[in-house]
Amino acid sequence: MLKKAHTEAADLITLLHLAGVPDSVIIKEDRSRNTRENALFTKQIVAARPELDTLVLVTSAFHQRRALGCFHKVGLHPLPFPAGFRSTDRALTPDYWLVPGADTLGGWSLLLHEITGYLIYKALGYC
Secondary structure: OOOOOOOOHHHHHHHHHHOOOOOOHHOOOOOOOOOHHHHHHHHHHHOOOOOOOOOOOEEEEEHHHHHHHHHOOOOOOEEEEEEEEOOOOOOOOOHHHOOOOOOHHHHHHHHHHHHHHHHHHHHOOOO
């Protein structure tokens, strides 16, 4: 039997439970494989639940622009709730500016991934 993949939705639900939010007010979308599908499937959920009057989009601050674009494209206008901000303490020493740190490559990879994703989604009309 295949085990279902772990999802970010499951992590968020765990956090909501820890914050005291009951299951009765949580609506989970966990079928999507990408941001565009997430917006499309969420639109289906909202269409089936006319009593919903507020939608909150929780995603990384880095990904917020593309995610909001996808949701707006399908006609949804959620309140943005960026999470997972990335920052570092800057130093005024030459080694900080001239010698890359261990996490620098990962940061560049994330930046290039999101820029590429945004440009491709824009070109395809997803956002």
